[in-house]
Amino acid sequence: MPIVIALVALALGWSLDAPRGPHTADPGAPHTATPSAPRTVEHDRSPRVAWRDSVAVGAPGAGRLVRGVRLPAEGRSFFTWDPILRRRPDRDWRRWGTDDLVRTTLRVLRRFHRRHPGAPRVGVGDLSLRRGGYFGAEVSGGIGHATHQNGLDVDVYYPRLDRRERPPTSVDQVDLGPSQELVDRFVEAGAITVFVGPNLPLTGPAGVVVPLVNHDNHLHARFAP
Ligand SMILES: [Zn+2]
Structure with missing residues (x-):
C-alpha cells in the first residue's frame, strides 16, 4: 500500500522528502526519523543556531513561546550574562526567543562589532524561557521579569x-556613546519599544x-x- 501512495504522490507532483514543520529537530526533543542533520547557520564565528519557525503567543506580560530558538552562550560580538548568578554565560533555559528575535539580536550585535572591531563584546541577558510563560521571581530565582x-x-x-565584560553596577560606569548606538541600532532594527535607564541621557523616538x-x-x- 505505501507504494501505491508513493506513486499517487509522484503522479501529483508531491515531493516526498520535502521538509515539514520546524526546520530542525529540537535538540531536547525525541529524535525524529529525519536522517539529515539539523540545519544550522553560522551567525558569528562560533555560535550555531538551530533555526525553526517560532510563534509568539499572547503578550510579553502574559504569553508563551512555541518552537523557540536558543541564543548561543556567546559569540565573537557578544557574551551572555546570568543576572541571578552574576556570571557568564547566562544559563541555557533563560535564552529562548522567537527566531526573528534571535536573528535580529545577532544581526545588531554583529554589525555593532563590525563597526567597532576593537570594542569589548556586548553583554546579553535574559530572553524568555524555552516555552515562554511566567518569568517572575519564583521561576527566575531572584529578581524576575514581569x-x-x-x-x-x-x-x-x-x-x-x-x-x-560584565554589566555596569552604577550609571557612571556606563559608556554612553556605544550605549546610545545600541539603542539606535535596536530601534533601526524594528524594535517597537526600547526601555532605557531613567538616570541615563539615552534618547530616541518618543x-x-x-x-x-x-x-x-x-x-x-x-x-x-
Ligand atoms: Zn527586560
Whole structure:
C-alpha cells in the first residue's frame, strides 16, 4: 500500500522528502526519523543556531513561546550574562526567543562589532524561557521579569567605560556613546519599544525609547510578533 501512495504522490507532483514543520529537530526533543542533520547557520564565528519557525503567543506580560530558538552562550560580538548568578554565560533555559528575535539580536550585535572591531563584546541577558510563560521571581530565582513571556523581549547590558565584560553596577560606569548606538541600532532594527535607564541621557523616538526604572544597567528591546 505505501507504494501505491508513493506513486499517487509522484503522479501529483508531491515531493516526498520535502521538509515539514520546524526546520530542525529540537535538540531536547525525541529524535525524529529525519536522517539529515539539523540545519544550522553560522551567525558569528562560533555560535550555531538551530533555526525553526517560532510563534509568539499572547503578550510579553502574559504569553508563551512555541518552537523557540536558543541564543548561543556567546559569540565573537557578544557574551551572555546570568543576572541571578552574576556570571557568564547566562544559563541555557533563560535564552529562548522567537527566531526573528534571535536573528535580529545577532544581526545588531554583529554589525555593532563590525563597526567597532576593537570594542569589548556586548553583554546579553535574559530572553524568555524555552516555552515562554511566567518569568517572575519564583521561576527566575531572584529578581524576575514581569514580561519576557513570549519570546520577543531581550535585555542587553550597556558597555562599560572600563571595558569589562560584565554589566555596569552604577550609571557612571556606563559608556554612553556605544550605549546610545545600541539603542539606535535596536530601534533601526524594528524594535517597537526600547526601555532605557531613567538616570541615563539615552534618547530616541518618543514612544519607542522609553525610560523605565531598573534599566540603568541594561536596555530592554521588544519586538512585534
Ligand atoms: Zn527586560
